[in-house]
Amino acid sequence: xxxxxxxxxxxxxRLRALLPAISLVAVLVPILVMQPAVMSYFGSSLLLNLxxxxxxxxxxxxAIITVNDLDLSIGSFVSLVACIGATLLVKTxxxxxxxxxxxxxxxxxxxALIELRQIPSIVVTLGLSFVWSGLxxxxxxxxxxxxxxxxxxxxxxxxxxxAAPIVWSVIIAIVxxxxxMRSSAGVRIRGAGGNPRAMRRFGWSLxxxxxxxxxxxxxxxxxxxxxxxxxxxxxxxxxxxxxxxxSIAAVILGGGEFIGGRVSVIGAVLGAITLTLAASFLAFLNxxxxxxxxxxxxxxxxxxxxxxxxxxxxxx
Amino acid sequence: xKSQTSSEPIAxxxxxxxxxxxxxxxxxxxxxxxxxxxxxxxVIFGFGIASNVAQTALTYGVxxxxxxxxxxxxxxxxxxxxxxxxxxxxxxxxxxxxHVMGSANGQIALGVAAVLGVGxxxxxxxxxxxxxxxxxxxxATLSSSFIIQSIAITQGRQLPPPPPALGxxxxxxxxxxxYIALLALGLSAALAVLLHRxxxxxxxxxxxxxxxxxxxxxxxxxxxxxxxxxxxxxxxAITALLLAATSGGAxxxxxxxxxxxxxxxxxxxxxxxxxxxxxxxxVWGASMFLFLTNAALNAVGADAGVRAIVYGVLIIAVTVAxxxxxxx
Numbered sequence: 001x002x003x004x005x006x007x008x009x010x011x012x013x014r015l016r017a018l019l020p021a022i023s024l025v026a027v028l029v030p031i032l033v034m035q036p037a038v039m040s041y042f043g044s045s046l047l048l049n050l051x052x053x054x055x056x057x058x059x060x061x062x063a064i065i066t067v068n069d070l071d072l073s074i075g076s077f078v079s080l081v082a083c084i085g086a087t088l089l090v091k092t093x094x095x096x097x098x099x100x101x102x103x104x105x106x107x108x109x110x111x112a113l114i115e116l117r118q119i120p121s122i123v124v125t126l127g128l129s130f131v132w133s134g135l136x137x138x139x140x141x142x143x144x145x146x147x148x149x150x151x152x153x154x155x156x157x158x159x160x161x162x163a164a165p166i167v168w169s170v171i172i173a174i175v176x177x178x179x180x181m182r183s184s185a186g187v188r189i190r191g192a193g194g195n196p197r198a199m200r201r202f203g204w205s206l207x208x209x210x211x212x213x214x215x216x217x218x219x220x221x222x223x224x225x226x227x228x229x230x231x232x233x234x235x236x237x238x239x240x241x242x243x244x245x246x247s248i249a250a251v252i253l254g255g256g257e258f259i260g261g262r263v264s265v266i267g268a269v270l271g272a273i274t275l276t277l278a279a280s281f282l283a284f285l286n287x288x289x290x291x292x293x294x295x296x297x298x299x300x301x302x303x304x305x306x307x308x309x310x311x312x313x314x315x316x
Numbered sequence: 317x318k319s320q321t322s323s324e325p326i327a328x329x330x331x332x333x334x335x336x337x338x339x340x341x342x343x344x345x346x347x348x349x350x351x352x353x354x355x356x357x358x359v360i361f362g363f364g365i366a367s368n369v370a371q372t373a374l375t376y377g378v379x380x381x382x383x384x385x386x387x388x389x390x391x392x393x394x395x396x397x398x399x400x401x402x403x404x405x406x407x408x409x410x411x412x413x414x415h416v417m418g419s420a421n422g423q424i425a426l427g428v429a430a431v432l433g434v435g436x437x438x439x440x441x442x443x444x445x446x447x448x449x450x451x452x453x454x455x456a457t458l459s460s461s462f463i464i465q466s467i468a469i470t471q472g473r474q475l476p477p478p479p480p481a482l483g484x485x486x487x488x489x490x491x492x493x494x495y496i497a498l499l500a501l502g503l504s505a506a507l508a509v510l511l512h513r514x515x516x517x518x519x520x521x522x523x524x525x526x527x528x529x530x531x532x533x534x535x536x537x538x539x540x541x542x543x544x545x546x547x548x549x550x551x552x553a554i555t556a557l558l559l560a561a562t563s564g565g566a567x568x569x570x571x572x573x574x575x576x577x578x579x580x581x582x583x584x585x586x587x588x589x590x591x592x593x594x595x596x597x598x599v600w601g602a603s604m605f606l607f608l609t610n611a612a613l614n615a616v617g618a619d620a621g622v623r624a625i626v627y628g629v630l631i632i633a634v635t636v637a638x639x640x641x642x643x644x
């Protein structure tokens with residue numbers, strides 16, 4: 001009896017950690033069964049084409065969820081970056097680069113402000129989302145613009161053997177994991193979310209940690225916007241608004257929690273890919289596209305329920 | 317200052333400014349803003365246009381008031397409580413209402429009942445998710461809103477227009493005041509009684525200030541919070557009906573802008589974002605303030621982008637000014 005009791009919770013804990021991968025497989029396998037061509041180089045790159053910007057936006061959200069905050073502005077920020085890329089970056093590259101750098105700095109400043117004034121991130125980033133959208137509309141009142149040549153080339157670069165979106169996602173996941181989970185700076189930054197009081201008593205500046213993480217979110221947001229622009233080749237102020245909710249969902253799907261700085265970079269990347277695939281999943285099942293968003297909501301609820309069940313098992 | 321008999325030593329060196337700040341009237345700021353903007357419009361465009369703008373505000377600004385009131389209840393129920401399903405509730409309630417009514421005056425009562433039912437169902441579903449899955453409300457209402465949105469989309473084709481009587485009600489006026497505004501006033505008064513004169517309001521404030529203390533004091537935290545979510549969804553559903561009636565038909569995206577606006581008017585209105593301290597008047601002030609600001613910017617020729625930037629800066633500035641630590 002005793003060994004069984006000892007191993008069951010351990011197994012459940014392991015299952016819980018594997019949940020993001022399991023949910024990805026659960027979506028992927030039916031697609032493969034119905035449409036084996038998806039396995040091919042061309043099929044997988046077509047299916048996952050839009051995954052890269054979503055993965056990057058998810059990591060931006062992850063940086064902010066690490067400190068128990070939430071970013072409601074990432075979608076409009078990604079749209080703004082795409083608009084800057086499609087206008088300023090093409091006409092006057094130095095001005096465009098400067099604007100993007102300014103956006104990242106603004107993000108970091110907002111992070112510092114949130115910590116300094118102890119204000120809720122939801123409300124501040126909500127206000128920020130109006131500002132980003134407004135700036136995007138001012139820059140590009142109607143959809144259009146062009147993608148800078150180098151960006152298009154970079155995004156249509158054909159990697160050997162394995163489709164580019166998969167390669168990029170894996171690279172992003174590994175680099176992000178090493179930086180946040182394995183480096184000492186990453187641990188220190190995560191501590192700001194895990195136990196802020198201890199961090200403060202230890203002499204680390206919480207303001208600096210938060211500003212850094214918001215800055216990182218800004219950098220990932222810029223990368224997301226630029227990669228999206230490289231794929232779509234034109235921009236629009238509403239281009240990526242849905243990324244806000246999608247990125248939160250992906251982080252949660254990937255095992256991230258709101259309390260205690262518990263996040264997983266690899267899980268979040270898997271979560272983002274799962275949600276990208278969920279859209280195509282319905283098409284393969286011949287279910288009307290009307291249910292596309294509903295499917296994403298259902299996946300979230302199912303995965304969260306499984307997590308609760310497994311957690312309950314651990315505690316017993 | 318020697319005459320002060322306050323037991324607190326700090327009270328001695330209170331300046332007029334800090335006393336003004338502690339006046340317990342956080343809603344006053346939004347009213348100051350509202351009045352200033354309106355006088356600005358009077359000065360620039362004359363009284364005639366300004367009174368026209370005020371009339372429009374009483375119709376279209378009222379939708380902001382309504383969704384704000386619902387959101388205010390949820391936010392008051394404690395840190396982290398927020399209802400992101402407002403736009404999808406508006407979409408689904410509009411769709412269901414229009415289908416049930418089928419443009420017939422005789423079916424209005426049935427339609428209203430159906431819409432209220434949608435609101436109750438969504439509120440209960442939201443809170444069930446929060447409770448059972450033990451997830452932050454933002455994620456629970458987010459996932460449920462995805463599903464609600466999908467249901468609305470599947471039902472949203474070939475919607476009949478609203479019944480003529482409902483349309484007449486939505487555009488009708490009593491002494492230059494739109495019926496919609498009167499309805500919202502009535503709702504606000506009812507909520508004011510509920511929040512400030514009834515046991516429920518005390519409970520809601522108690523769980524918003526400290527859920528554990530309230531629980532120890534014997535308040536049923538879950539039931540109280542659940543009721544806040546249900547009320548929020550019901551109010552959103554009613555808003556959907558009025559929106560559809562005013563604009564001559566329900567559309568799936570008629571509620572999209574109200575997710576952010578519902579939160580914005582609550583915050584600008586002075587409701588404590590950390591919960592426990594609602595202000596209904598503040599929601600009115602903030603809604604009118606935002607609407608008038610929007611109208612004024614529109615009138616001076618600012619485009620949508622500039623208006624959005626002003627909105628955003630306003631929200632951030634108000635939040636930063638209020639601060640989190642200063643107000644306990």
